[in-house]
Amino acid sequence: MIEVRDLKKTYQMGDETVAALAGVSLSFPRGSYLAITGPSGSGKSTLMNILGGLDRPTSGQYLFEDEDVSHLDDDGLAHFRNQRIGFVFQSFQLLPRYSALQNVELPMVYAGIEVKERRERAAEMLAKVGLADRRHHRPTQMSGGQQQRVAIARSLANHPDLLLADEPTGALDSSTGKDVMALFEQLNSDGLTVILVTHDANVAARARRRVGFRDGLIVSDEGAKS
Amino acid sequence: MIEVRDLKKTYQMGDETVAALAGVSLSFPRGSYLAITGPSGSGKSTLMNILGGLDRPTSGQYLFEDEDVSHLDDDGLAHFRNQRIGFVFQSFQLLPRYSALQNVELPMVYAGIEVKERRERAAEMLAKVGLADRRHHRPTQMSGGQQQRVAIARSLANHPDLLLADEPTGALDSSTGKDVMALFEQLNSDGLTVILVTHDANVAARARRRVGFRDGLIVSDEGAKS
Ligand SMILES: Nc1ncnc2c1ncn2[C@@H]1O[C@H](COP(=O)(O)OP(=O)(O)OP(=O)(O)O)[C@@H](O)[C@H]1O
Numbered sequence: 055m056i057e058v059r060d061l062k063k064t065y066q067m068g069d070e071t072v073a074a075l076a077g078v079s080l081s082f083p084r085g086s087y088l089a090i091t092g093p094s095g096s097g098k099s100t101l102m103n104i105l106g107g108l109d110r111p112t113s114g115q116y117l118f119e120d121e122d123v124s125h126l127d128d129d130g131l132a133h134f135r136n137q138r139i140g141f142v143f144q145s146f147q148l149l150p151r152y153s154a155l156q157n158v159e160l161p162m163v164y165a166g167i168e169v170k171e172r173r174e175r176a177a178e179m180l181a182k183v184g185l186a187d188r189r190h191h192r193p194t195q196m197s198g199g200q201q202q203r204v205a206i207a208r209s210l211a212n213h214p215d216l217l218l219a220d221e222p223t224g225a226l227d228s229s230t231g232k233d234v235m236a237l238f239e240q241l242n243s244d245g246l247t248v249i250l251v252t253h254d255a256n257v258a259a260r261a262r263r264r265v266g267f268r269d270g271l272i273v274s275d276e277g278a279k280s
Numbered sequence: 281m282i283e284v285r286d287l288k289k290t291y292q293m294g295d296e297t298v299a300a301l302a303g304v305s306l307s308f309p310r311g312s313y314l315a316i317t318g319p320s321g322s323g324k325s326t327l328m329n330i331l332g333g334l335d336r337p338t339s340g341q342y343l344f345e346d347e348d349v350s351h352l353d354d355d356g357l358a359h360f361r362n363q364r365i366g367f368v369f370q371s372f373q374l375l376p377r378y379s380a381l382q383n384v385e386l387p388m389v390y391a392g393i394e395v396k397e398r399r400e401r402a403a404e405m406l407a408k409v410g411l412a413d414r415r416h417h418r419p420t421q422m423s424g425g426q427q428q429r430v431a432i433a434r435s436l437a438n439h440p441d442l443l444l445a446d447e448p449t450g451a452l453d454s455s456t457g458k459d460v461m462a463l464f465e466q467l468n469s470d471g472l473t474v475i476l477v478t479h480d481a482n483v484a485a486r487a488r489r490r491v492g493f494r495d496g497l498i499v500s501d502e503g504a505k506s
């Protein structure tokens with residue numbers, strides 16, 4: 055079970071306040087498959103960053119299987135992220151001077167996986183996203199959609215418990231997008247909890263539960279709650 | 281009239297050759313409205329970069345209203361870009377330490393527009409994309425979709441002849457995406473030539489002509505040719 059209670063995230067810029075999250079409460083069991091939708095600027099990435107331990111809320115609580123993530127210190131948060139979370143960023147965040155293989159290996163380096171195993175797993179993940187023949191190329195030598203797929207491969211490298219995918223098919227053509235969604239669904243069948251943000255109604259329709267955001271709040275919640 | 285003849289773009293990496301464009305020929309008159317589609321890695325951004333004077337082909341010709349862009353030197357290419365082309369990049373390419381307003385002003389600075397006029401025009405363009413209240417914020421203080429809209433505002437700042445928009449709605453929710461498309465169509469009615477790359481079938485359907493890519497070649501060309 056993963057639960058957030060009355061999360062707020064506020065940005066202060068001089069006299070101005072922006073409420074990215076205005077009080078979000080949500081719970082879901084392991085193995086869930088959620089799609090988060092909503093207008094631009096409604097708080098989706100902000101929630102994703104908090105769930106992934108990449109940001110802290112201004113106030114509120116985040117419980118991950120009874121562990122209070124809100125109270126972890128920086129080292130604890132880094133460990134939580136590396137061991138349990140796979141993240142596909144909206145802007146990919148690949149390291150431009152590393153090859154695709156090295157980008158996918160990186161989470162495994164931090165997790166202490168030894169070189170032979172991590173090389174094999176990175177190559178395997180790149181093959182799953184159709185990039186086996188590109189593993190020695192750098193992100194600057196790839197198209198937008200190819201970069202997105204490297205980011206997807208990297209997110210899965212450490213066998214995470216929770217996959218947070220922020221717009222994971224935005225740069226992909228329809229056929230490649232379907233392949234990626236099929237991969238996510240297979241992993242969800244195997245136990246991975248999947249939360250994705252998407253503007254694509256077809257992608258959202260594939261999730262078992264759809265949570266809608268507006269102005270930093272959840273305004274709709276449809277589908278299976280358990 | 282804009283014409284490209286047998287464009288090739290080849291990347292050499294050690295022993296490996298990647299043909300991003302394998303011989304593309306295309307012509308279209310001023311005022312056209314084209315959508316370019318195709319799988320990830322099929323050459324769409326590569327063509328867009330060449331059309332926008334941001335890259336050079338390995339071979340082939342590019343004529344923009346009888347001017348041979350292929351033979352311009354670097355200064356000539358920079359002038360061509362700044363004076364005639366508006367570009368929405370797939371990865372936005374905003375300057376992170378500049379405000380939205382300053383990002384939109386930048387093409388006008390290069391074009392020598394004086395400060396009062398360019399400030400007014402930048403504010404006007406940001407209002408057109410629904411970001412009037414965010415003009416003093418930096419890209420790092422914005423969501424993905426908000427950043428995309430700043431990029432769109434910037435592309436229109438210099439009243440270009442040709443708008444090249446690479447995945448201009450990928451980060452936008454459906455409603456905001458429709459507003460942007462309506463803006464492009466209004467500008468096209470007023471004479472702007474619009475070429476956009478999109479993975480979204482709904483967006484492609486709004487264009488008057490649809491050109492399909494695969495493996496660095498044009499494989500389909502439907503709709504109005506004039
Ligand atoms: N700088 C580069 N060096 C080497 N190869 C490159 C470079 N830029 C692009 N390529 C390759 O050229 C091919 C075409 O790339 P391009 O970016 O034009 O594709 P695209 O159709 O825009 O794809 P997407 O839909 O994923 O954005 C791809 O195989 C890509 O990996």
Ligand SMILES: Nc1ncnc2c1ncn2[C@@H]1O[C@H](COP(=O)(O)OP(=O)(O)OP(=O)(O)O)[C@@H](O)[C@H]1O
Nearest residue numbers: 065074094095096097098099100421422423424425
């Ligand atoms: N670092 C920041 N500083 C200030 N404001 C921010 C910051 N990050 C996000 N915001 C603001 O918080 C709000 C929510 O942003 P968020 O990125 O969560 O939206 P989103 O729903 O992911 O939007 P999109 O669909 O465009 O990606 C927006 O108004 C955004 O401008």
Ligand SMILES: [Mg+2]
Nearest residue numbers: 099144423424
């Ligand atoms: Mg976002």
Ligand SMILES: [Mg+2]
Nearest residue numbers: 197198325370
């Ligand atoms: Mg592209």
